[in-house]
Amino acid sequence: MKLKKMLLLSSLSVVVMSAQIAHADALADIQKSGTLRIAVPQDFPPYGSVTSDMQLQGLDIDVAKLLAKGMGVKAELIPVGSANRMAYLQTHKADVVVSSLGKNAEREKVISFSQPYAPFNNSLYGAADLKVASAADLANQTVGVARGTFEDTLLSDTVPKSTVMKRYEDNNTLISAYVSGQVRLIGTGDFVAITIGEKDPKHKPFMKYVIQESRCLVGLNKGEPALMAKVNEVLTKAKKSGELNAIVKKWLNVPLPDKLANVFE
Secondary structure (H helix, E strand, C coil): CHHHHHHHHHHHHHHHHHHHHHHCCHHHHHHHHCEEEEEEECEECCCEEECCCCCEECHHHHHHHHHHHHHCCEEEEEEECCCCHHHHHHCCCCCEEEEEECCCHHHHCCEEEEEEEEEEEEEEEECCCCCCCCHHHHCCCEEEEECCCHHHHHHHHHCCCCCEEEEECCHHHHHHHHHCCCCCEEEEEHHHHHHHHHHCHHHCCEEEEEEEEEEEEEEEECCCHHHHHHHHHHHHHHHHHCHHHHHHHHHHCCCCCHHHHCCCC
C-alpha cells in the first residue's frame, strides 16, 4: 500500500509540474500566435474610453500597444470593466491586463504584477458644499463607487456602518449618477475626477481626501516568469527611452514621477 501511495503521489507531482511548465510557456504561445491579448478599460477616461467612431483610446490603450510592439506581436485589445478585468485574465481570455490595475494583498494572492507604469491616486470627491475630511465624516452619507475598484474595497473597509455604499457596474454609470445628482460623493481616481470637471464644469467634483496613493501595473497570471520578464523588459526600455513618460504626459498632463520612472521590477 505504501508503494502504491508513493507511486500515486509521484504521478500527481509529475502532472502538477507538467501543468506548471505548460502554463509557464505563455510567452512562447503569444510569440507563436503573433498576438498579445490585452484586457483594457473602455469606460475610464483618461485611461481608456471609446471615441465617436468606436475606437479605443487612452493611457492604458497606448501602454497596451507599447507592450505588443515591444514583444514584436499584434495587439488584440479586449474591452473590460473594473469588475471583470481580473476574471478575463484568470480564465485565460486575456494574456495580460492593462486597466489602471493597482496592487493589494488580496489581488497578489491570485495574480502577479509588473513594475509600475503610471501614477494613480484613489480619492473621495464630492460637491463643493459637502464638508468631508476623513472617513469618519461619511457617517449617514451615501457614497458611489464602481464595483470591484480599489475605492470600493478601501472605502468599504474604513467608512462608518451608517454609510450607504452605492455600487455601480462601471465607471460610466458612476459618473452619470454623480452628474445627475443621484449621489453627491464618489470614490474614484484623481484623473477621472479632473476629467469630469473639464467636461462638465457645473458638476465639477472637489477632492475631500486621498483614500490611497496608488500606481498602475500590468496584471499577469501567476507562474509565468518568462512573460513577466518580457513585460518588465519592455516597460524598462520605454522608461529609459522616455517613451512611457511621453504617454503619461499626453493623457495625464503630468510627467511620470521619478519614484515610478526608476522602478524596474
